[in-house]
Amino acid sequence: MSSGSPPIDPARLDRNWRAISIELDAPRPSPMERMLRLVGFPSRMTRLVVATPALRRSWFLSTGLAGFLSLLTTGATDPREQLFGLLLVAPLVPVIGVAMAYGIDADPAHETAVATPMRGIRLLLTRAVVVVTFSSFCMALASIITPNLSAMAFAWLLPSLGLTTTTIAAMTSLRPRHAAVATSTVWVIGVLSARAGSSDPLAAFTSAGQFVMALVAVAGLLVTVARRNKLDLLPVRS
């Protein structure tokens, strides 16, 4: 047995120093990322959210549109007309947000992202959940400040979900922006038609209308899952 000190493996020492220096040198997460982690989002999800400039744009858009709608509703004289304006436009906020958060037009790193093992559908739905959660929060604030607050002020919630899932389903065939325009157009025409055919400006948002939008939401989700492979590819001629 040797009486000297045990030999030190230089490779192992190197490795240990390296591990220490990485822990010390790694940059701290940004304030927004830290805030999201604080409210319980896992680090991999916050990274997906914060590292995407497109997603930040859709956040700002949601906030801006919610603020604009608040002003719009407080400016009208008839309370039901005020509500109609809010309910017509509010479901479009997450639709635009989702279209701006995914795809080759919105995300400059889209091609790199598509070639990774994270499925397109998983990435898209992760971002959609973030966008819908954030925009719903903003719209809820806008709803709360409507005059004569009632449950009807939140009747945009199911239509939001229905339009968002429909847009995502359409994104399996169309570019995100085109999908958003198509869905929004159908929505606006549908709501205006319902209004023209009834004396109640909120005819489209009754229980029957809500039920239809719930069905649309489920159908949109089913179509998305069935056609999820399309989200793993670049659009033709991109």
Next chain:
Amino acid sequence: MTLHQLVDSQASPAQVLAFGVTQRFGKVAALTGVDLAIQGGLITLLGPNGSGKTTLIRCLATVTWPEGGSILIDGLDARHESDRIEIRRRLGYLPQEPGLAKRARVFDVVDYLAVLKLHGDERRRRHLVYDALDRVGLADRATDKVGDLSGGMRQRLGLAQAILGSPSLLLLDEPAAGLDPDERFRLREIVSGRRHQATVIVSTHLTGEAAVSDTVLVLLEGKLRFVGSPAALAATATGRAWLQEHEPATARAWWRQADGRYRCLGDPPAGSQLVEPTLEDGYLLLTPRTVASPAAAAIPRPPRH
């Protein structure tokens, strides 16, 4: 065992097989019946702009599915969902436009890709990111903004994303485009260093980039016209490259050298002074006459007197 060795020991070069790969965009045939069988080494995909290089790279990267034929990576077919995910686990891909967010930090850009590559554990991710940044010489710029990097550094950052986790198939689409000679050399060194751990396919229209590769693939008008070593490509021009004092009348291509003589390619007139052919000679002679004009136009033409 260092982290580098640990990661590298898990990688073995991917086998890439392509059978009759065909892709059309409207009436334009981007790829026509491309057959390929490669494993390991540095492979240069050479061809002029619009020859189908990007389309082939995208097909191999599984982000586009060919209309006809099939591609197997390690026996896996990207058309099947589970195979596709497995291929992408083994894949490192640098597209022509990596789309790096200028306001993001260098570390965050690579870490974002680590998340997309399903490395969930934050601590392991940190090590993988620093490992990749280290390999491309950007570890000390980890906290800098992407916008503060030079063009060459950004390209190396894109490469760091691609080599993250030591993939067994590395696809790089025109990585050297627009780089100065120094940066091109650095990039070549990094890419070249991966050839033993991965099958590395690099597309380029610069013949000089192909000289260091193990295999050259020449893609012209969507068809694979040559597969072989750089020396074999040069050898295809044996007896078809010559020097002469005056502007040639019949050569396929020619240019004036610094010494004032004309280097000519084609069928040499009797008694011509034949010279040792280069890889570029072989490539230019493969180029069909119909697409030779733009390629030949890039060659310095003799001044008109």
